[in-house]
Structures are given as structure tokens and as C-alpha cells.
Amino acid sequence: MSEAKSGDTVKVHYTGTLSDGTEFDSSRGQEPLEFTLGQGQMISGFEDAVLGMALGENKTVTLASEEAYGERNEAMVQEVPRSAIPPEIELTEGMLLQAQGPDGETLRFTVADFNEEAVTVDGNHPLAGRDLTFQLELVQIA
Template identity: 55%
Template sequence: MSQAKTGDVVRVHYTGKLEDGTKFDSSEGREPLQFQVGGGQIIPGLEKQVEGMEVGEKSTVTVPAEEAYGPRDERQVQTVPRDALPADLDLRIGASLQATTQDGRQIPLTVVEVDDMQVTVDANHPLAGHDLVFDVELVEIVGTEPGPAFG
């Protein structure tokens, strides 16, 4: 059996849970997730787990927040006057909004508090600050992506 190594394109089935068992994502009922090991396409802690696995191998790994979506940063929570936002925005708690920075980057925001005068939004990833538990199965090693040509 061959093992997944850096540069390999692999397909995995996974289920992601919080430490309390709450499921937040899964490939169940879908195609396996495909990515290149070492390509930075998935969270680092999960990518490290897949490296060295054999096809058909199953594993459970706890990925610390630092190797997932990072620690929660309370500076990413901002309160803005309600009248500074367009009147037609969905401002229910849990609603997703997008802000554009001065340099044109898009920042996803989640509404966390609303009253008649102001809206509080959170730019942290919803899983920031959480250690994550993944059940993962290496389904297939598809191949190796060619590296850059040198000449």
C-alpha cells in the first residue's frame, strides 16, 4: 500500500466535530474531498494527519485551534451604528454579511447582536478558537500534481 505524501492529490471522506460532539461538516453523502497534500488547501492540522496515511486507513484526530482556524480574536468583533448600514440588509442574529476593506478585500461577517441603534458583527471564522475533531478516511491517492518546470 502506498502512503500519502507531500505533492500527492488525495481524496478523503471526513466528518468534522467540535469537542462536544457537535458535527459541523461532513463529506457523508457527497463525493470525497480532493486536495493536494502540502498545497495549503485545507486546514494545516488535518493536512498533517493525512500525510503518511495509507489508502483505506481511517483515523480520528483532534486539531488544535492554532492548526485549524486560529484563536478567537475579540478585536474582530465590532459594533456599528445601525443607520450606517443599508436599510435592506438582513440583520437577524446569525445572518452573514460581507464588508469590503479599503484595499478591496472581502471580509465575511456574522451578525451577533442587534438593537434599534446598533449592530454588532463578528469577523472571526465561526470555528475560530475551537479545537476540532475529524474522523478521516483516505479513499484514494489520485496522483501527483506536476511541480513547476525548471529549465
């Protein structure tokens, strides 16, 4: 039976949950997730879990935060003047904002708090610092 190896393009159905059982993402009811193993397209623990899986195999893995989106970095939480946000943007807690970094890269922030004077933005991935559990099903190897 064929097993997934580095360089293979695979299709995987997955459901991701937090330690309390809350589902944060799933491909069920949609097209399976397609990616190439060994290309760094996925978080390391997810890719490592798929390596060696057989076609049609199902498994559940729990990834420590280091294997997923890393630990939270409090230095990535900053307060910026409200005037730095375009006035037409109606802020809400939890909303995502984008900005352009000094090297032209796209930076993503979550609004953590705001008032008339300042906005607290969090540059951590929303799942940083969390252990993640994935139910995986390998549906195609190419």
C-alpha cells in the same frame, strides 16, 4: 501500499465534530473532499493528519484550535452603525455578512447582536477558539 505525500492530490471523506460531539461538517453522502497536499488549501492540522495516510486508511484526529482556525481575537468583534448595513438586509443573529476590505479582499462577518442603532459583527471564523475532531478516510491519492 501508497501513502499520501506533499504534492499529491487526495480525496478524503471526513466528519468534523466539536468536543461535545456536535457535528459541524461532513462529506459523507457527498463527493469526498479533494485537495493537494502542501498547497495550504486546508487548515494546517487537517493537512498534517492526512500526510502519511495509506489509501483506504481511517483515523480520528483532534486538532487544538491553533491547528484549526486559531484562537478567538476579540479585536475582530466590532460595533458598526446600523446605517452601515444596507436597509434591505433583514438582520438576524448568526447571519453571515460580506464586505469589501481596503485592499479589495472579501471580509466575512457574523452578526452577533443588533438593534435599531448599531450592529455588532464578529470577524472571527465561527470555529475559532474551538478544538476540532475529524474522522478521516483517505479514498484516493493521485
